[in-house]
Amino acid sequence: MEPFHRLRAVACPLSLSSIDTDQLLPARFMKRTRAEGYGPVLLHDMRFDNDGRPLADFPLNQPEHGGAQVIVARRNFGCGSSREAAVYALVDYGIRCVIAPSFGDIFASNSVNNGLLPARVSDVDAEGLLADLTHGPSILTVDLEAKLIETERRRVSFDIAPAWRAKLLNGWDDIDLTLSHREAITAFIHDDTARRPWARPHLPASKDPTT
Amino acid sequence: MIRGRQPRTLFDKVWEAHLIPVQDGGDQNLLWIDRHFVHEGSFHAFGKIRDRGAKVARPDLTFGIADHYVPTRGRRDGIADVAIRRMVEQLEENTRANDVYLFGLNDPRQGIVHVVGPEQGLTLPGLTVVCGDSHTSTHGAFGAIAFGIGASEVAHVLMTQTLWQRKPKRMRVVVEGATAPGVGAKDIALSIIARIGSDGAQGHAIEYAGSTIRALSMEGRLTLCNLSIECGARCGMVAPDATTFDYLRGRPFAPSGAAFERAVEDWLALPSDPDAVFDHEVTLSGSEIVPIVTWGTSPSDALPITEHIPGPAGTSDPAKASHIREALDYMGLQPGQKLSDVRIDRVFIGSCTNSRIEDLRAAAAVLAGRTARVPGLVSPGSSQVKQQAEAEGLDRIFKTAGLEWGDSGCSMCVGINGDVVPPGERCASTTNRNFKGRQGPGARTHLMSPAMVAAAAVNGHLTDVRILMEGRL
Numbered sequence: 001m002e003p004f005h006r007l008r009a010v011a012c013p014l015s016l017s018s019i020d021t022d023q024l025l026p027a028r029f030m031k032r033t034r035a036e037g038y039g040p041v042l043l044h045d046m047r048f049d050n051d052g053r054p055l056a057d058f059p060l061n062q063p064e065h066g067g068a069q070v071i072v073a074r075r076n077f078g079c080g081s082s083r084e085a086a087v088y089a090l091v092d093y094g095i096r097c098v099i100a101p102s103f104g105d106i107f108a109s110n111s112v113n114n115g116l117l118p119a120r121v122s123d124v125d126a127e128g129l130l131a132d133l134t135h136g137p138s139i140l141t142v143d144l145e146a147k148l149i150e151t152e153r154r155r156v157s158f159d160i161a162p163a164w165r166a167k168l169l170n171g172w173d174d175i176d177l178t179l180s181h182r183e184a185i186t187a188f189i190h191d192d193t194a195r196r197p198w199a200r201p202h203l204p205a206s207k208d209p210t211t
Numbered sequence: 212m213i214r215g216r217q218p219r220t221l222f223d224k225v226w227e228a229h230l231i232p233v234q235d236g237g238d239q240n241l242l243w244i245d246r247h248f249v250h251e252g253s254f255h256a257f258g259k260i261r262d263r264g265a266k267v268a269r270p271d272l273t274f275g276i277a278d279h280y281v282p283t284r285g286r287r288d289g290i291a292d293v294a295i296r297r298m299v300e301q302l303e304e305n306t307r308a309n310d311v312y313l314f315g316l317n318d319p320r321q322g323i324v325h326v327v328g329p330e331q332g333l334t335l336p337g338l339t340v341v342c343g344d345s346h347t348s349t350h351g352a353f354g355a356i357a358f359g360i361g362a363s364e365v366a367h368v369l370m371t372q373t374l375w376q377r378k379p380k381r382m383r384v385v386v387e388g389a390t391a392p393g394v395g396a397k398d399i400a401l402s403i404i405a406r407i408g409s410d411g412a413q414g415h416a417i418e419y420a421g422s423t424i425r426a427l428s429m430e431g432r433l434t435l436c437n438l439s440i441e442c443g444a445r446c447g448m449v450a451p452d453a454t455t456f457d458y459l460r461g462r463p464f465a466p467s468g469a470a471f472e473r474a475v476e477d478w479l480a481l482p483s484d485p486d487a488v489f490d491h492e493v494t495l496s497g498s499e500i501v502p503i504v505t506w507g508t509s510p511s512d513a514l515p516i517t518e519h520i521p522g523p524a525g526t527s528d529p530a531k532a533s534h535i536r537e538a539l540d541y542m543g544l545q546p547g548q549k550l551s552d553v554r555i556d557r558v559f560i561g562s563c564t565n566s567r568i569e570d571l572r573a574a575a576a577v578l579a580g581r582t583a584r585v586p587g588l589v590s591p592g593s594s595q596v597k598q599q600a601e602a603e604g605l606d607r608i609f610k611t612a613g614l615e616w617g618d619s620g621c622s623m624c625v626g627i628n629g630d631v632v633p634p635g636e637r638c639a640s641t642t643n644r645n646f647k648g649r650q651g652p653g654a655r656t657h658l659m660s661p662a663m664v665a666a667a668a669v670n671g672h673l674t675d676v677r678i679l680m681e682g683r684l
């Protein structure tokens with residue numbers, strides 16, 4: 001995974017709360033493989049009309065937000081379904097950071113697992129950043145080391161869980177880390193089997209109950 | 212209790228029993244996972260482990276269930292749509308290649324993962340349960356820690372049977388007192404969500420407690436915990452009790468005989484200690500809860516059926532006002548309109564929220580001897596629920612009323628098997644999400660209980676079920 005340190009990029013304001021994962025990636029596109037790419041269908045039903053033409057007044061379609069790598073939104077971004085494809089859609093489109101006052105828990109976790117920074121700011125700062133991007137240049141800087149966001153008019157701090165920050169800064173993958181704890185896991189299984197004998201499923205004798 | 216130990220919540224007890232001691236996690240803990248459910252959507256994760264040349268580490272703790280893409284009509288004839296058929300086949304291939312037990316399309320126990328897991332006795336108190344589906348919170352009804360995860364985490368569990376998690380805060384939602392006739396678990400859940408908001412429980416594990424919750428059946432508790440994610444909670448739990456144990460006794464995958472009694476001994480120690488402290492407490496009065504419906508595009512946009520549709524002028528918060536404006540525009544509704552005047556085009560009874568036998572009985576009790584004014588689909592939560600409903604004659608009530616009686620699956624809740632609400636149509640639905648386009652592009656969803664959906668079907672508009680139940684209760 002590509003490490004995230006500092007990013008200066010075009011940022012797109014989306015002045016909406018609760019942009020759920022069904023909006024980010026409508027369910028009918030979930031059959032796609034990653035190789036096909038999810039970028040073209042990011043926010044599909046908000047970006048395009050019924051005939052598939054881009055809606056001119058949707059912020060991501062406006063020329064000043066072309067090549068956006070940051071989205072600023074209102075609270076509860078990414079609520080709803082656990083579909084990681086919602087993050088694939090953002091990442092494949094080119095988004096590397098979403099700034100909002102709160103995120104769906106599963107979405108935030110999925111983001112970090114794909115190198116996308118979910119930066120949590122206060123409601124007041126989110127409104128300030130949305131105003132800056134709407135009335136001023138569509139560009140900002142995100143510094144993960146310092147946990148700071150800067151526009152031409154303001155500098156605000158953001159929150160991210162320490163372990164997630166470390167993971168993003170280093171581009172770490174969880175599976176390798178976990179496999180390095182193999183001995184601790186084996187010891188846990190040994191103790192747990194004695195402690196909770198009932199926790200293993202009781203497999204019925206036959207796979208087919210009709211036989 | 213160990214002497215000198217801090218009083219602990221139900222959540223703390225289950226959490227601590229699953230901690231694998233490691234040093235370098237920081238604010239993340241490494242948790243052992245007892246049950247992992249996979250479905251058609253898990254193909255990304257199977258692809259990830261295949262790319263690493265790995266196989267499923269613990270196939271004995273992993274269970275596959277075909278639910279998201281399965282047809283609810285004519286499934287014996289196969290699936291006509293090639294792309295949809297491919298999703299079901301991929302699950303069959305991935306589970307077979309990894310020796311994972313599968314409840315496949317034509318298995319007599321097939322159904323929605325969050326219905327089948329409990330029904331088969333795979334979900335037990337004190338377990339950690341995960342699945343690549345946000346409504347995994349459902350399984351918390353047994354006093355398990357159960358939550359939805361993304362594809363990267365699914366791959367991590369497939370490869371290691373563990374997961375890195377930050378410990379959530381604890382929230383207790385206490386509901387006390389008897390509910391009125393016509394009020395169900397869905398009304399309790401939507402009332403809670405309306406109270407705390409769609410992100411009010413983010414970063415929290417909820418424990419539902421109080422006499423109203425204790426009085427709920429397992430079906431009701433499953434509905435309640437299912438909707439925990441709709442107020443942003445990491446998971447929702449109910450402490451195991453006699454209702455839980457009675458439900459589990461004799462289930463195929465649950466322990467049996469002496470092993471079951473040994474388990475019950477351990478499970479009896481799980482409820483929160485009397486003086487356990489929660490980070491947040493929310494209290495509702497059961498007697499004040501009335502049948503409730505959603506009017507907007509978030510499950511927290513819920514109001515008693517006796518109310519009127521709100522407008523943006525009623526709030527001083529600009530973000531909230533803009534949400535109401537957007538929601539009413541999408542829903543085609545006007546501020547001040549009476550909720551019970553809103554006409555509907557169709558109904559749907561099903562989904563992991565409300566498709567269990569008790570849900571079907573509640574809907575059938577309203578529909579018996581009546582005719583639906585609009586078309587609709589009833590999709591039982593599992594093939595076993597379907598069988599039981601047919602044995603009780605519920606299918607005949609639905610069919611006589613003019614509704615379609617289908618097979619089990621996620622169906623019209625997420626619309627990816629082809630069961631969709633046509634653009635612009637308004638659907639009274641027992642599902643969990645009224646998000647824009649959730650039931651199909653342009654579909655307008657009103658969430659409510661099975662009894663309330665049945666009432667809406669009878670009248671062709673949103674209806675207070677209590678009026679239709681006069682003399683029937």
